[in-house]
Amino acid sequence: GQSLEQPSEVTAVEGAIVQINCTYQTSGFYGLSWYQQHDGGAPTFLSYNALDGLEETGRFSSFLSRSDSYGYLLLQELQMKDSASYFCAVRGNNFNKFYFGSGTKLNVKP
Amino acid sequence: SAVISQKPSRDICQRGTSLTIQCQVDSQVTMMFWYRQQPGQSLTLIATANQGSEATYESGFVIDKFPISRPNLTFSTLTVSNMSPEDSSIYLCSVVRTAFRTSGRGEDNEQFFGPGTRLTVL
Numbered sequence: 001g002q003s004l005e006q007p008s009e010v011t012a013v014e015g016a017i018v019q020i021n022c023t024y025q026t027s028g029f030y031g032l033s034w035y036q037q038h039d040g041g042a043p044t045f046l047s048y049n050a051l052d053g054l055e056e057t058g059r060f061s062s063f064l065s066r067s068d069s070y071g072y073l074l075l076q077e078l079q080m081k082d083s084a085s086y087f088c089a090v091r092g093n094n095f096n097k098f099y100f101g102s103g104t105k106l107n108v109k110p
Numbered sequence: 111s112a113v114i115s116q117k118p119s120r121d122i123c124q125r126g127t128s129l130t131i132q133c134q135v136d137s138q139v140t141m142m143f144w145y146r147q148q149p150g151q152s153l154t155l156i157a158t159a160n161q162g163s164e165a166t167y168e169s170g171f172v173i174d175k176f177p178i179s180r181p182n183l184t185f186s187t188l189t190v191s192n193m194s195p196e197d198s199s200i201y202l203c204s205v206v207r208t209a210f211r212t213s214g215r216g217e218d219n220e221q222f223f224g225p226g227t228r229l230t231v232l
Contacts, residue, residue, distance in 0.1 A: 001169075102151075
């Protein structure tokens with residue numbers, strides 16, 4: 001089975017940097033994904049890490065350490081529109097099935 | 111990328127009835143995935159819809175309750191049968207696109223979701 005842990009809520013101010021952590025326990029591991037979901041909307045893919053290290057996409061970066069079963073999403077230059085829920089998800093097998101963490105609600109304040 | 115549409119976008123149903131949700135993708139894919147997201151909760155994988163074979167279900171989900179069809183490589187349906195209020199949820203279909211990174215850092219698996227079907231069971 002799979003087990004993922006994320007903080008339930010994080011608050012930060014506009015312009016700051018925030019890191020959302022994800023630890024996982026899985027019977028198999030092929031990669032870790034991150035998604036953003038605004039209230040009432042569908043999840044939107046942000047990044048995928050299959051290898052250790054950092055992947056960068058604009059203001060968002062994602063890090064993976066397979067030996068520590070740990071990853072994080074880094075959001076820089078926070079904007080009000082970044083207020084949303086963020087989910088990590090593990091790809092636990094070779095069939096592109098993703099299993100989601102409980103989600104972190106990010107509140108960005110002026 | 112992938113563009114996914116779902117019908118209906120929302121519905122209110124009576125206990126004991128069934129609802130079929132349709133999912134259409136703008137290009138051919140081998141596997142389509144069905145998720146459920148209960149209010150304020152995370153996403154739970156229900157099943158994988160495979161073209162040309164039976165769907166595979168995750169633990170806790172059974173074919174009698176959630177029958178799935180996959181008649182071709184761009185379309186799938188999920189039926190929620192004999193509904194109860196506990197089935198009230200958002201149902202999402204999803205596909206994954208795989209591409210190799212030019213950076214040499216392995217492959218990128220990008221998951222796309224449909225807009226979801228918001229189901230309320232009275």
